[in-house]
Amino acid sequence: MKIVAIDTYDVRFPTSRELDGSDAMNPDPDYSAAYVVLHADNGRAGHGFTFTIGRGNEVCQAAIEALAPFVVGQSVDDLGEFARRLTHDSQIRWLGPEKGVVHLAAAALINAAWDLAGKTAGKPVWQLLAEMSPQQIVDLVDWRYLSDALNPAEALEILSAALPGRADRIADLKRSGYPAYTTSPGWLGYSDEKLVRLAREAVADGYTQIKLKVGDNLEDDVRRMKLARQTVGDSIRVAVDANQRWDVDEAVRWMTALAPYDPWWIEEPTSPDDVLGHAAIRRALSPSGIKVATGEHVQNRIIFKQLLQADAVDFVQIDAARVAGVNENIAILLLAAKYGKPVCPHAGGVGLCELVQHLSIFDYVAVSGSMQDRVIEYVDHLHEHFVDPVVIQDGAYQVPTAPGFSAEIRPETLQRFSYPDGPEWA
Numbered sequence: 001m002k003i004v005a006i007d008t009y010d011v012r013f014p015t016s017r018e019l020d021g022s023d024a025m026n027p028d029p030d031y032s033a034a035y036v037v038l039h040a041d042n043g044r045a046g047h048g049f050t051f052t053i054g055r056g057n058e059v060c061q062a063a064i065e066a067l068a069p070f071v072v073g074q075s076v077d078d079l080g081e082f083a084r085r086l087t088h089d090s091q092i093r094w095l096g097p098e099k100g101v102v103h104l105a106a107a108a109l110i111n112a113a114w115d116l117a118g119k120t121a122g123k124p125v126w127q128l129l130a131e132m133s134p135q136q137i138v139d140l141v142d143w144r145y146l147s148d149a150l151n152p153a154e155a156l157e158i159l160s161a162a163l164p165g166r167a168d169r170i171a172d173l174k175r176s177g178y179p180a181y182t183t184s185p186g187w188l189g190y191s192d193e194k195l196v197r198l199a200r201e202a203v204a205d206g207y208t209q210i211k212l213k214v215g216d217n218l219e220d221d222v223r224r225m226k227l228a229r230q231t232v233g234d235s236i237r238v239a240v241d242a243n244q245r246w247d248v249d250e251a252v253r254w255m256t257a258l259a260p261y262d263p264w265w266i267e268e269p270t271s272p273d274d275v276l277g278h279a280a281i282r283r284a285l286s287p288s289g290i291k292v293a294t295g296e297h298v299q300n301r302i303i304f305k306q307l308l309q310a311d312a313v314d315f316v317q318i319d320a321a322r323v324a325g326v327n328e329n330i331a332i333l334l335l336a337a338k339y340g341k342p343v344c345p346h347a348g349g350v351g352l353c354e355l356v357q358h359l360s361i362f363d364y365v366a367v368s369g370s371m372q373d374r375v376i377e378y379v380d381h382l383h384e385h386f387v388d389p390v391v392i393q394d395g396a397y398q399v400p401t402a403p404g405f406s407a408e409i410r411p412e413t414l415q416r417f418s419y420p421d422g423p424e425w426a
């Protein structure tokens with residue numbers, strides 16, 4: 001099967017203005033998707049995107065269009081080879097390698113190719129992956145720069161050890177789903193009353209973990225954290241997320257002030273590039289039991305490798321569309337399994353819940369074989385724009401059954417929210 005044409009769309013949602021001021025670093029997040037449709041010579045189409053904010057989408061869109069010649073006319077029969085074509089080219093390599101906007105663009109294209117492969121096979125992407133042999137999975141990964149932490153032979157061992165029980169774990173997921181946590185109560189812009197109401201509703205809806213945004217004002221954070229804890233009780237985990245707001249010492253001071261209310265993890269306390277900074281924060285906070293999570297802006301598998309080697313994180317937060325799509329995320333799942341760290345993906349944004357559920361399900365079925373301390377983020381926002389939206393029941397993601405990567409945006413949404421000419425913007 002070959003790609004014969006690409007369509008691109010700059011899709012932006014002004015409706016997300018209800019979230020203005022909602023985290024410490026994104027004052028006006030026009031949630032956006034740099035969206036791509038790959039048309040194949042079998043008449044099918046694969047959909048993919050990366051999540052950006054507002055004007056960032058133009059830059060991303062330009063990068064996707066610049067990468068189009070690497071995709072049109074190419075075969076998608078071997079998805080390892082397809083992904084490598086986008087990341088190994090020596091001229092593209094000069095741009096990074098493997099980070100920033102070019103990498104986001106590669107993610108959109110590679111994920112679209114997976115959507116196409118799933119639709120062609122008539123299977124959801126998690127199942128396509130979970131039915132592969134350990135060797136086929138290993139062959140999807142770009143192993144460059146990883147061998148000091150994990151080599152293909154070790155990966156093969158991890159995947160082979162998870163072979164027995166794959167069918168039982170699928171049955172288990174179909175029965176109970178994959179646990180989610182919700183960020184919906186915790187946006188910074190919400191009043192205390194709204195926080196309390198949404199936190200109470202979250203517990204009633206079956207969530208065992210919620211997340212609050214922090215990092216704007218310490219006094220407010222202490223009050224909000226105390227309210228959240230009083231509302232949900234001691235048995236519900238309350239994670240907090242600073243969206244990269246602090247320097248290292250400040251992160252430790254701020255979190256020490258929140259410690260009496262037992263935060264489960266601090267997410268993105270500082271720059272996502274600061275491996276040693278994360279390690280220092282983790283060491284300083286470990287006596288108070290606060291864990292460290294990061295990953296939604298970690299640019300590639302090599303930085304994840306270092307975070308693990310430096311024992312800098314407790315939770316690995318993959319993002320389905322920041323690193324180079326499914327393939328690079330498989331490398332990160334394998335690294336996390338090797339180092340025994342739970343993967344708790346970042347989601348929300350535009351369609352990230354839809355994508356990442358496939359990767360966590362695959363992780364449970366075929367890689368880590370464990371759901372211990374693992375949760376997928378859920379944000380109740382923009383799902384109505386997807387053809388195959390996530391289904392959450394009793395605080396858990398239900399296993400997707402439609403063929404593909406759940407990545408397809410409804411045609412009327414593409415038209416209405418296209419920037420700048422769609423009716424919503426014009």
Ligand SMILES: C[C@H](O)[C@@H](O)[C@@H](O)[C@H](O)C(=O)O
Pocket residue numbers: 022023026029183241243296346347348349377
């Ligand atoms: C602007 C975005 O909503 C972020 O606040 C969001 O992705 C966040 O970091 C999260 O972890 O959900």
